[in-house]
Amino acid sequence: xxxxxxxxxxxxxxxxxxxxxxxxxxxxxxxxxxxxxxxxxxxxxxxxxxxxxxxxxxxxxxxxxxxxxxxxxxxxxxxxxxxxxxxxxxxxxxxxxxxxxxxxxxxxxxxxxxxxxxxxxxxxxxxxxxxxxxxxxxxxxxxxxxxxxxxxxxxxxxxxxxxxxxxxxxxxxxxxxxxxxxxxxxxxxxxxxxxxxxxxxxxxxxxxxxxxxxxxxxxxxxxxxxxxxxxxxxxxxxxxxxxxxxxxxxxxxxx
Amino acid sequence: xxxxxxxxxxxxxxxxxxxxxxxxxxxxxxxxxxxxxxxxxxxxxxxxxxxxxxxxxxxxxxxxxxxxxxxxxxxxxxxxxxxxxxxxxxxxxxxxxxxxxxxxxxxxxxxxxxxxxxxxxxxxxxxxxxxxxxxxxxxxxxxxxxxxxxxxxxxxxxxxxxxxxxxxxxxxxxxxxxxxxxxxxxxxxxxxxxxxxxxxxxxxxxxxxxxxxxxxxxxxxxxxxxxxxxxxxxxxxxxxxxxxxxxx
Ligand code: HEM
Ligand code: SF4
Ligand code: FES
Numbered sequence: 001x002x003x004x005x006x007x008x009x010x011x012x013x014x015x016x017x018x019x020x021x022x023x024x025x026x027x028x029x030x031x032x033x034x035x036x037x038x039x040x041x042x043x044x045x046x047x048x049x050x051x052x053x054x055x056x057x058x059x060x061x062x063x064x065x066x067x068x069x070x071x072x073x074x075x076x077x078x079x080x081x082x083x084x085x086x087x088x089x090x091x092x093x094x095x096x097x098x099x100x101x102x103x104x105x106x107x108x109x110x111x112x113x114x115x116x117x118x119x120x121x122x123x124x125x126x127x128x129x130x131x132x133x134x135x136x137x138x139x140x141x142x143x144x145x146x147x148x149x150x151x152x153x154x155x156x157x158x159x160x161x162x163x164x165x166x167x168x169x170x171x172x173x174x175x176x177x178x179x180x181x182x183x184x185x186x187x188x189x190x191x192x193x194x195x196x197x198x199x200x201x202x203x204x205x206x207x208x209x210x211x212x213x214x215x216x217x218x219x220x221x222x223x224x225x226x227x228x229x230x231x232x233x234x235x236x237x238x239x240x241x242x243x244x245x246x247x248x249x250x251x252x253x254x255x
Numbered sequence: 256x257x258x259x260x261x262x263x264x265x266x267x268x269x270x271x272x273x274x275x276x277x278x279x280x281x282x283x284x285x286x287x288x289x290x291x292x293x294x295x296x297x298x299x300x301x302x303x304x305x306x307x308x309x310x311x312x313x314x315x316x317x318x319x320x321x322x323x324x325x326x327x328x329x330x331x332x333x334x335x336x337x338x339x340x341x342x343x344x345x346x347x348x349x350x351x352x353x354x355x356x357x358x359x360x361x362x363x364x365x366x367x368x369x370x371x372x373x374x375x376x377x378x379x380x381x382x383x384x385x386x387x388x389x390x391x392x393x394x395x396x397x398x399x400x401x402x403x404x405x406x407x408x409x410x411x412x413x414x415x416x417x418x419x420x421x422x423x424x425x426x427x428x429x430x431x432x433x434x435x436x437x438x439x440x441x442x443x444x445x446x447x448x449x450x451x452x453x454x455x456x457x458x459x460x461x462x463x464x465x466x467x468x469x470x471x472x473x474x475x476x477x478x479x480x481x482x483x484x485x486x487x488x489x490x491x492x493x494x495x496x497x498x499x500x501x502x503x
Contacts, residue, residue, distance in 0.1 A: 007499040011428075011468035012458055012492060082468055086426035089360050089467030095261075095274065096353040098327030100423040101477025107425055109470060213471040219493030221486050 014082055019217040021075040022210055026237060028068055033244045040251060044152045045180020046141050052131065052179045053163050076117055083110045105205040106213070112206040119199030126186055131179055139178040145170050154178075187252030196249040200242040208238040256282040256343060259351040260295065262307055268363045268371075274353075277307075284344035288331060289314060289321060291343055308367035314339040316480065319415030322422070323368055324355040329419035329478045337417065337480045357418050359427035361464045374464040375416050375432060381460035382453035383436045385445050398444050411438040413481045420475035420483070426467030431475035433461050434491035435483045441494050451498035458495050 007013045035055065038048040055061055105112060130136055138155035145167070155175060165174045186192050211233035215221065220229075258279040265272025279295050286294070289311050296306035312320035321338040325331035331341045346352065354368060362370040400408075412435070420431035437454055440446025446453070469488060476485045 010458060011462050011466075012495050013499075015468055015492075016496065082470075086428070086467035086470070089427035089465060090358050090425075091360050092358050094324060094327060094355055094358055096324070096327035096355065100328060100474035102425070102472035102474040106470060106472040209471070216471045216485065216489050217469075217492060219489045219491075219496060221489030 011082075011085075014078055015217045017078050018075060018082065019214040021071040021078070023214050024067070024071050025075065026207065026211060026214075029237070029241050033241055036245070036248060039180070039183060039248055043150070044141070045139070045178060045184075046150065046174070048180045048183075049139065049176040049178060050165075050174070053176055056131065057163075072117075072120060076113070079110060079113050103209060105209040109206060109209060112202045115199055115202035116206060119195060119202070122192075122195060126192070127179065127182065130182060131177060137178040137181045139176055139181070141172075141174040141176075143172040143174075145172055183248075184252050184255075187249045190253070193249040193253045197246050200246040203245075204238040204242040207241070208234065211237045256284055256346070256348045258282060258291075258343075258346065258349070261351065261353045262368070263355045264307070264367050265356075265364050267366055272364065272367075282343055284342065286343050287314070288323070288325070288338050288341040288343065308365070308369045310369045311339055316340040317415060319417040322357050322370065322417060322419070324353075324357065324422055326353050329357070329422040330417075330480050334477070335480055335482050337415075340480075357422040359418075359421050359466065361427065361429070361466050362418060362421065370418075372416070372418050374466070375418065375429070377464065378429070378433055378457050378460045379416075379436060382449065382456035383440070384449075385440060386448045387445075400443060404442055408439050408442040411435045411442070411483065411487055414439075414479075414483050415481055417480060419478050419480060421466065423474040423478035424467065424469075425472060425474065426470055428469045428475075429461050429464070429466040430469040430488045430491070431479060431483055431485065433457050434487035437491045437494055438487045441490065451494065451502045454491065454494035454498045458491070 008017060035051055036048075038051055039045075041047050055065075099107070135157075138157065138160035140153045140155050140159075141150050142153070143150040160175060160177075163176055165172070167173070187196075212229050215225075215229050256279075260277045260279055261274045262277060263272055264275045277295055277299075279291055282291050282294060289309070292307060292309060299306045310320045310322055312318045314321070316337045316339060319337075321330075323330065323338045325338070325341075330336060330338045331345065333341050333345050356362075356364050356368045357370045357372075359370075361374045362372055365371050414432060414435035416432060418429075418432070421427050421429050424430075437457055440453060441450055471485070471488075473485050476483065
C-alpha cells in the first residue's frame with residue numbers, strides 16, 4: 001500500500017489521478033446527456049420523472065453516483081494541488097509572455113475547471129439537493145391503457161405517499177416527485193439560464209484540451225488512434241455534449 | 256541594423272535582478288544572435304562595464320549550451336533553431352528585443368542570462384545509462400535492430416539537453432527532456448536491462464529537482480530546437496506506469 005501511495009504522489013501519479021477521474025466524468029456526461037434528452041418530450045415530464053426516480057433508487061446506479069461525487073472532489077482537489085506545484089516551479093515569471101504554440105484552453109484548465117465547479121455546486125443544490133431533501137412539487141399521471149391518453153394532476157405534499165406505479169381498472173397510475181416541473185421552473189430564470197450556457201462553454205474548452213490530454217497522460221498516443229481520439233475530443237466532447245446540455249435551459253426559457 | 260535590447264542583469268542567484276536597456280548598433284543581419292551579443296559585450300568591456308553573461312559553447316547547434324528567452328520564446332522566433340544558429344535577419348531593424356534567462360525553480364540564475372542546468376545532469380545520472388559487457392570489443396553490427404526503430408531511437412537521442420522545453424512550458428516541466436532520454440534507451444535492446452528501473456529513477460529525480468508537472472500543452476514540442484516529439488512523453492508515461500504497476 002505504501003508503494004501505491006508513493007506512486008500516486010509522484011507528478012505522473014497525480015496526473016494519472018486527474019486523467020482517470022476526468023475520463024470517468026466524461027463517460028458520465030454522455031449518460032447524463034442521453035438521459036436528460038427526455039426533458040424534450042412533451043409528456044408533462046412522465047418519462048423524465050420516471051427516469052429520475054430510477055436513477056436515484058436503483059442500487060448499482062447509486063454506487064456509481066457516489067463514485068461520481070468522489071471523482072468530482074478528487075479531480076478538483078488534485079487540480080488545485082497540481083496547479084500550486086506548477087506555479088511553484090516557476091517563481092519568477094517572464095516579463096514577455098508568448099503562447100509558445102500551445103492552445104489557449106490547455107493553458108487555462110484551472111480557470112475553466114473552476115467555472116465548471118461553480119456550476120456543479122449551483123446545479124446540485126438546485127436539483128439534486130432539492131430532489132433528495134428539499135421541496136419538490138408532486139404529480140400524478142393517470143394513463144388509460146386502452147386510449148393511451150394521460151391525465152395529469154398536481155398533488156399536495158399530504159396527498160403524496162411515496163413513489164408508486166400500478167395498474168387499476170386498465171388505468172396506469174404513477175405518483176412521483178415532479179422534478180420536471182422544478183427544472184422547467186428554474187429555467188424560467190434568466191440568471192440560471194445564463195450560468196448554464198456560460199458553464200457549458202467552459203466545459204467545451206475544458207474538454208477541447210482535456211479529452212485528448214487524458215490519453216496522452218495514459219501513454220496512449222499512437223498515430224493509429226490519435227485521429228479518432230482527437231475527433232471524439234473535438235466533435236463529441238467539446239461540441240455535441242456542451243451544445244446538448246446548453247439546449248435544455250434554452251428550450252425551457254424560450255418555450 | 257540598429258536594435259534596442261532589454262537584457263536581464265543579475266549579479267548572482269542571491270541578488271535580485273533587473274532589466275537594463277542597451278543599444279546594439281551597426282549589426283549585420285548575417286550575424287548570429289550570440290555574435291550580436293558579442294558586439295554589445297565588446298563595447299561594454301571597452302567602457303569598463305561588466306559584460307553580459309550568457310551560455311554558449313559549440314555555436315553550431317549541437318552542444319545545447321546556448322539558451323535565452325528572446326521576446327518570450329526560447330531560442331527566439333525561428334523554429335527548430337538554437338540561439339547560436341539564429342540570425343539577426345530574423346529581426347526587424349529598429350526592433351526592441353527582450354532577453355531573459357530560462358525561468359524555473361530548478362534552473363537557478365548563475366549570473367545574468369546564464370542558469371544552472373545541472374538538474375538535467377542529475378536526472379541523467381539517475382538512470383540515463385546502460386550496462387555493457389566488459390569483454391573484448393563487440394562486433395559493430397552484432398545486435399540486429401530494425402531501421403525504423405533505430406531511427407526512432409536516434410530521433411529521441413538528438414535531444415541536446417538545452418532546457419528550452421522547460422523554459423517554454425507554463426509549468427516549467429522537464430517531461431520532454433526526460434522522456435527523450437528514457438525513450439532513446441527503452442526502444443533499443445541495449446537499454447532493456449535497466450528499462451523499468453530507469454523510468455522510475457529518472458521520474459523521481461525529475462520530481463526531486465522541483466520541475467512542474469506536465470499539462471500536455473505541447474509548448475515544449477513547438478519550441479524544441481531538435482523537434483523532439485511529445486509522443487516521447489506518452490512513451491515515458493507508459494514506461495513509468497508499467498514499471499510502477501506491472502513490472503515493478
Ligand atoms: C464535468 C466535469 C469535468 C470533466 C469531464 C473534466 C475532465 C477533464 C479531463 C479529461 C482532463 C484531462 C486529464 C489529463 O490531462 O490527463 C482534465 C484536466 C483538468 N481538469 Fe477537469 N474535468 C471536469 C471538471 C473539473 C473541475 C471542476 C476542475 C477544477 C476546479 C477541473 C480542473 C482541471 C485541471 C486543472 C486539469 C488539468 C490538470 C493537468 O493536466 O495536470 N476539472 N479534466
Ligand atoms: S527536448 Fe528539446 S528543448 Fe528539451 S532539452 Fe532536449 S533539445 Fe532542448
Ligand atoms: S552553443 Fe552549442 S547549441 Fe548553441
